Amino acid sequence: EAQVTQNPRYLITVTGKKLTVTCSQNMNHEYMSWYRQDPGLGLRQIYYSMNVEVTDKGDVPEGYKVSRKEKRNFPLILESPSPNQTSLYFCASSPLGTSSQETQYFGPGTRLLVL
Amino acid sequence: ELKVEQNPLFLSMQEGKNYTIYCNYSTTSDRLYWYRQDPGKSLESLFVLLSNGAVKQEGRLMASLDTKARLSTLHITAAVHDLSATYFCAANTGNQFYFGTGTSLTVIP
Numbered sequence: 745e746a747q748v749t750q751n752p753r754y755l756i757t758v759t760g761k762k763l764t765v766t767c768s769q770n771m772n773h774e775y776m777s778w779y780r781q782d783p784g785l786g787l788r789q790i791y792y793s794m795n796v797e798v799t800d801k802g803d804v805p806e807g808y809k810v811s812r813k814e815k816r817n818f819p820l821i822l823e824s825p826s827p828n829q830t831s832l833y834f835c836a837s838s839p840l841g842t843s844s845q846e847t848q849y850f851g852p853g854t855r856l857l858v859l
Numbered sequence: 860e861l862k863v864e865q866n867p868l869f870l871s872m873q874e875g876k877n878y879t880i881y882c883n884y885s886t887t888s889d890r891l892y893w894y895r896q897d898p899g900k901s902l903e904s905l906f907v908l909l910s911n912g913a914v915k916q917e918g919r920l921m922a923s924l925d926t927k928a929r930l931s932t933l934h935i936t937a938a939v940h941d942l943s944a945t946y947f948c949a950a951n952t953g954n955q956f957y958f959g960t961g962t963s964l965t966v967i968p
Contacts, residue, residue: 775954786947786959786961787902787947788958789955789956792954792955792956800954802956803860803955803957834901834902846907847892847894847904847907848904848956850901850902850903853900853901
């Protein structure tokens, strides 16, 4: 089944404790992206990647890191989480970025609470 | 930075009625997307609109795009309860995507 998976689905942590949220897709998509969803703000793009070893900042990259060492994986790293990073996070993938006629396929989401 | 505005933010409508959700975007975009999100769930793609005048329909939902007005609409025909969800539009500049704040639709029997 074609899908985007994220782990963990739920995470409670404390300020300053490094964490990683994994994202994996099995559709051989070049483009992958991370978003955060907050009430009243819609989804905001954190980082995106056009291919292996190619990443770029989205609208709200502060406090986050990403890496793309393999095509299928795009982990989101919070080196020192703060309470304002409490949010619902979505990973998404798409073939060939915006040159494609296809849309983005979203993972199930990771709900993060930073105390 | 591209800004995407949706209205209304909240919509309560009776079954069988028609209504339209509006999506305005501030600068030129390659394409316009519509997504649906059910409570506690992920986003599901509804439509991708590629060019001026594009119209796509799926069941009771029809989306259109006017690139000159920088406006997309999502028209709901004869609403049914199953359409209750939050609807997002999104636009892109290059490889960056910008989402509207969403329209929470409740269809009342």
